[in-house]
Amino acid sequence: MLKDKSFLTILTVFLGAVLVVLGSLIFSSLGYGKEFSFYLLSTLIVISAVAVVTVSNLVYSGFLLVLTFVLVSGIYMLLNADFLAAAQILINGGAVTIMLIFAIWLTNNKNDTANIPYSGYYRYTAFVFVGLGLFLVLVLRITGINFNPTGTPVLSVSPGIWNILEPIKVNTTEKIGQLFFNEYLVPFELASILLLMALIGAIVLALREYKFENKEENLKNKEEEKVLK
């Protein structure tokens, strides 16, 4: 029964995410809903991110992280970043979170104390320092700066890129590809070297086996055998 329930919860969460993103994009493409879709997406992002941090079951928080990333890709679409939105769903929503969920499943130990949360006082202190202190500093700083007051999104087709009423005028994929192979060629190659290093490093780290305890046990066994002989 429990398994069925959790599967249904996960399925509902995914369907809800897809519906929210599609619905808000359709609203914004009809021309009058950019504000609506921004507020809807950002509210859901904040709720799901808080849930990722606070939900006691780690597997749920992994799936909620997928929801957060899908919703963030909706925000990217509102900001005329179509390629980034697709890459966000594929890389962060797909690959990274699946790795995290597998890590949760593979490091599952019933006697582990990691699932017991910290005491209330510690969490309240952290909330006061981060949730109020850091956040207030950031907000005061942001609102204190006057960013280019006439700055309107020149690149954008007015109600977002997914406009059914007008043809899509902006294609960032082509521009990003050209920039990668001209202006940002060296960082691009460095990024590929970094990915290769991370791949090799992860394989080496995961395959190497430290056996401190076993070595000590082996030594003890050998000594015992010697004594017995």
Place this chain on the structure above:
Amino acid sequence: MSITLYHYLILAAILFCIGIYGILTSKHAVRVLMSIEIAFAGVSINLVAFSNYITPGTLAGQIFTLFIMTVSAAEAGVALAIIFNIYKNFRTVDIDKIDLMKR
């Protein structure tokens, strides 16, 4: 009332603060990684919003965001390999229990 740059920046600040709060208050090593990913998402929203509103022609912010994605994927892979090793050795992923260098 239209959506300005400040709306996106404040959303990004909220996400960043949630990520920092999660890093501070979680014991499970994988949950710390998740919180780091949330903070990365906040920073990425910042960069894309700057790219869209302030330098609309150049797309530099979107390319920075792509590099952030690359680095975060690499970081997650290596960090998970390290977490597997920690679990193999200690049978726990509680970051308070991993204090071999303190002892």
